[in-house]
Amino acid sequence: MSINVSGVTKKFGDFVALDNVSVDLPTGHLTALLGPSGGGKSTLLRIIAGLESADSGTVTIEGTEATHLPPQKRNVGFVFQHYAAFKHMSVAKNVAFGLEIRKRPKDEVTRRVAELLELVHLSQFAHRLPAQLSGGQRQRMALARALAVEPTVLLLDEPFGALDAKVRKELREWLRRLHDEVSVTTVFVTHDQEEALEVADEIVVINEGRIEQVGSPDQLYDEPASDFVMSFLGPVTRLQGTLVRPHDIEVYTTDEDPQAVPGTIARQLRVGFEVRLSVALDPAHVTEGDPAEIEVTVTRATQRHLRLEEGQRVWIAHTNGARTVAAVQSAAG
């Protein structure tokens, strides 16, 4: 069982937001919908939630054909980026809301709210108002509220988008742990590749209304199906006509490798534990379509060991293990 989206197309006027999208999101997994802004991620999530209807195609949620079901009949919980809490109600009351409108017995509501607040580490804030919480705490309250009614599916649209980098990182780790504890099928939208790679079991890459690739973080990173996926998942540069990651380029200080091309270190910039080099290739060795300056990332240790400095002559080549789209495709077929 799973969430199954089959042949879904959605247009806004003439604009095709989703173009015949089919995907299976496995039960119990934490899946990221990843892609650039405007690619159609939120539209797909909203169609799964029932907040938007598809022009054609079907949505099945855990075996139930849901295409024409209203959101409240789909048993999904959702959390959005700018979560609207009831400002005049305490944190506990906000979490209890969904249970109370379903007229659950009072002692059950009290017990369930206590459990959920414990789960999201907000027990000591039960009596505060939402305005008295930090942004990260408010998002955790939103998650507790969404989980209160025991949804089979939890849908999160950029839930940590509005928060600063450090809090986002904490919440992502926390979401991963929470997901493992409650094991509800979770789908979240993000445009942040690091967030998707770090948290998700499975990533669906969406661009211009189409699915580019579906796979585990390792599959996508190591075996990108297209230049688009490869560039979206991390920094890339072009060397000898192929897309390659800057850390998959070997630097030599002598002309020892027949594959290597000569150039000069134009600049080097140290960022934390790594050093980013801009290597200006000798004009005669620039392959058509490649940039004249290639970005190469080496570790501090390599930089020290090779005594690299600006203005120095170097030779660069793909490392043996370098993964490029072309290499993966030729290996596959």
Ligand SMILES: Nc1ncnc2c1ncn2[C@@H]1O[C@H](COP(=O)(O)OP(=O)(O)OP(=O)(O)O)[C@@H](O)[C@H]1O
């Ligand atoms: N209600 C609407 N009316 C008209 N166009 C819309 C509507 N909702 C979305 N769109 C358009 O559909 C496209 C896909 O939007 P969507 O919100 O799904 O993208 P996204 O991948 O989630 O992007 P972002 O990361 O910026 O939220 C965009 O070009 C958007 O402008």
